[in-house]
Amino acid sequence: MDTFIRGVRWISRVTGVVAALLIALAVIVICEMVFERYVLNHTTIWQIDVVTYSIIAATFVGSPYVLLHRGHVNVDILPLHLSPRPRYWLAMFTIVLSMAFCVVLFIVTSLYWHEAYTSNWKSDTVWRARLWIPLAAMPIGTGLLVLQYLAELLSVATGRAPPFGITAERRLA
Amino acid sequence: MSPTTQGLLVLVVTILLLFSGVPVAFGLGAISIAFLLFFQGLDAMRVVAETFFSGLNDFTLVSIPMFVMMGAAIGSSPAGKDLYEALDRWLYRLPGGLVISNLGACAIFAALTGSSPACCAAIGRMGIPEMRRRGYPDDVATGSICAGGTLGILIPPSVTFILYGIATETSIGRLFLAGVMPGLMLTGFFILWTLFIIWKRGFRSHAPDFRYTWKQKFMSIPKIAPFIAIIIGVMWVLYGGVATPSEAAGVGAALCALLAIVIYRMWTAGSWWMILRDTMRESVMILMIIAAAVLFGYMLTSLYLTQTLAQAIADMHLNKWALMAMINVFLLVCGFFIPPAAIILMTSPILMPIITAAGFDPVWFGVILTINMEVGLIHPPVGLNIYIVNSIAPDVPVTKVMWGTIPYVLCMFLAIIVLCIFPEIATWLPDKLMGAAHGVR
Numbered sequence: 001m002d003t004f005i006r007g008v009r010w011i012s013r014v015t016g017v018v019a020a021l022l023i024a025l026a027v028i029v030i031c032e033m034v035f036e037r038y039v040l041n042h043t044t045i046w047q048i049d050v051v052t053y054s055i056i057a058a059t060f061v062g063s064p065y066v067l068l069h070r071g072h073v074n075v076d077i078l079p080l081h082l083s084p085r086p087r088y089w090l091a092m093f094t095i096v097l098s099m100a101f102c103v104v105l106f107i108v109t110s111l112y113w114h115e116a117y118t119s120n121w122k123s124d125t126v127w128r129a130r131l132w133i134p135l136a137a138m139p140i141g142t143g144l145l146v147l148q149y150l151a152e153l154l155s156v157a158t159g160r161a162p163p164f165g166i167t168a169e170r171r172l173a
Numbered sequence: 174m175s176p177t178t179q180g181l182l183v184l185v186v187t188i189l190l191l192f193s194g195v196p197v198a199f200g201l202g203a204i205s206i207a208f209l210l211f212f213q214g215l216d217a218m219r220v221v222a223e224t225f226f227s228g229l230n231d232f233t234l235v236s237i238p239m240f241v242m243m244g245a246a247i248g249s250s251p252a253g254k255d256l257y258e259a260l261d262r263w264l265y266r267l268p269g270g271l272v273i274s275n276l277g278a279c280a281i282f283a284a285l286t287g288s289s290p291a292c293c294a295a296i297g298r299m300g301i302p303e304m305r306r307r308g309y310p311d312d313v314a315t316g317s318i319c320a321g322g323t324l325g326i327l328i329p330p331s332v333t334f335i336l337y338g339i340a341t342e343t344s345i346g347r348l349f350l351a352g353v354m355p356g357l358m359l360t361g362f363f364i365l366w367t368l369f370i371i372w373k374r375g376f377r378s379h380a381p382d383f384r385y386t387w388k389q390k391f392m393s394i395p396k397i398a399p400f401i402a403i404i405i406g407v408m409w410v411l412y413g414g415v416a417t418p419s420e421a422a423g424v425g426a427a428l429c430a431l432l433a434i435v436i437y438r439m440w441t442a443g444s445w446w447m448i449l450r451d452t453m454r455e456s457v458m459i460l461m462i463i464a465a466a467v468l469f470g471y472m473l474t475s476l477y478l479t480q481t482l483a484q485a486i487a488d489m490h491l492n493k494w495a496l497m498a499m500i501n502v503f504l505l506v507c508g509f510f511i512p513p514a515a516i517i518l519m520t521s522p523i524l525m526p527i528i529t530a531a532g533f534d535p536v537w538f539g540v541i542l543t544i545n546m547e548v549g550l551i552h553p554p555v556g557l558n559i560y561i562v563n564s565i566a567p568d569v570p571v572t573k574v575m576w577g578t579i580p581y582v583l584c585m586f587l588a589i590i591v592l593c594i595f596p597e598i599a600t601w602l603p604d605k606l607m608g609a610a611h612g613v614r
Contacts, residue, residue, distance in 0.1 A: 030235070056230065109222045
């Protein structure tokens with residue numbers, strides 16, 4: 001089990017790096033676009049698509065990393081005030097619910113991607129980008145989110161990680 | 174089931190689920206899918222992926238990671254410390270100069286980063302120990318920094334305004350401009366209150382025995398000036414209509430990152446990674462909520478809940494100011510518990526038709542909503558800034574920090590009232606610089 005949890009965490013960290021690099025790419029492309037458009041007075045074709053799709057891809061692919069570091073913001077007022085036992089069950093409930101959502105999202109985005117790939121959908125912009133490429137980020141990201149949630153479920157269930165990441169010192173009540 | 178019953182059911186389930194501690198993005202998504210499945214069956218699932226993707230497929234949204242990166246680059250460098258020192262060197266001999274330099278540094282840092290917690294942490298780290306060293310009461314030292322930090326989301330550039338602009342299709346440039354004067358007014362209120370309370374408690378702030386030389390004063394400027402120049406440049410490009418928010422912010426982000434690297438010699442890959450990682454973490458969190466909120470909005474609209482609520486409120490024939498008071502109370506209560514990004518994305522599409530039908534200016538309302546969100550940042554039980562200040566000054570009890578913030582919450586209420594009486598404080602600057610058209614992005 002430890003190997004599985006470590007493996008998933010490693011994958012999430014790698015995808016975090018990929019997402020950060022996609023954002024860096026977006027910044028560089030925006031600068032290039034501004035230079036072409038306002039300095040050279042050229043018409044830009046591919047830049048807006050590349051930047052927008054990079055940010056979308058970064059959002060989905062970076063999501064497991066953000067989950068790993070508890071960066072997806074939540075309202076933790078109730079968990080902070082609960083005693084350990086109910087907090088454990090509440091954590092299990094929220095993990096299972098979020099995981100169920102990610103599973104549904106994984107299925108619908110995979111089907112959507114498949115349709116885009118087989119029908120060769122193109123973007124309605126000048127560049128006519130092949131949409132299956134940016135759309136692939138959705139099933140990849142949500143699939144990895146399911147794995148990261150599974151790792152979290154196992155960690156909390158076996159006492160390897162505290163529920164909601166709340167350690168004894170952080171409790172308010 | 175009638176739309177009203179459905180609406181109540183959605184409301185209760187949403188509140189219960191958000192309070193369970195589930196991540197806001199996944200909670201909203203799960204609620205949307207559950208209700209779509211329940212009321213419209215499996216067929217409704219066809220649009221989920223498309224809605225999720227199209228919710229993010231907007232070039233304007235790119236401005237969020239770009240502005241976040243600007244803030245991350247400045248926040249991860251010691252620029253906050255230098256800004257604080259520069260102001261202190263120039264203002265230290267004024268009576269109450271320390272208060273002015275603290276809150277002034279918060280206001281300027283707010284313009285540089287647009288993030289409330291970053292502002293609180295950067296200025297508080299120097300400001301709180303310095304105020305306490307010079308004998309300021311603990312609750313004033315911590316409370317003023319908590320409050321000053323909230324200016325981050327009101328003084329442009331502000332991610333809160335971008336989210337509101339996107340959710341309601343209001344001009345982001347106009348919103349940014351509308352935040353300037355209320356931001357300065359609120360800074361003024363904070364300063365006046367702080368000076369009043371330290372005077373009332375019989376405390377006279379003394380300048381330290383030493384004096385800064387003119388050379389020391391001028392030497393404090395060069396490190397800070399380039400960042401301020403970039404921000405002014407970005408704003409100028411934005412308001413001048415030269416470039417879109419995403420283009421201006423993208424170039425601004427690149428320049429801020431480069432400057433931070435050059436001025437503060439952040440040559441190591443580790444410090445570059447820190448800037449990118451912080452940008453990615455915050456952006457992914459916000460963008461995920463946006464995608465889920467778009468799905469949530471789709472669910473509300475396709476079940477006719479938004480329309481039913483707007484109609485129900487219109488049928489009540491409320492006085493427009495009674496309506497505004499109700500909306501403010503609602504937003505305040507939400508702000509006590511739920512993060513600003515989630516509130517704005519969830520509520521503004523619902524509130525917008527109500528606001529415009531009652532004859533309020535959407536840009537003005539954006540400012541009112543943002544001040545409401547600021548209250549939530551320094552008000553228990555969540556009050557993010559309180560905990561950030563607590564981590565900077567752990568020996569000051571949290572309850573003392575909370576009591577210290579209460580007068581500043583009242584300052585914000587006062588600002589809301591003043592803005593209701595004189596809406597021009599928010600609308601004059603955008604009208605003057607961008608013409609009087611409204612609601613066009």
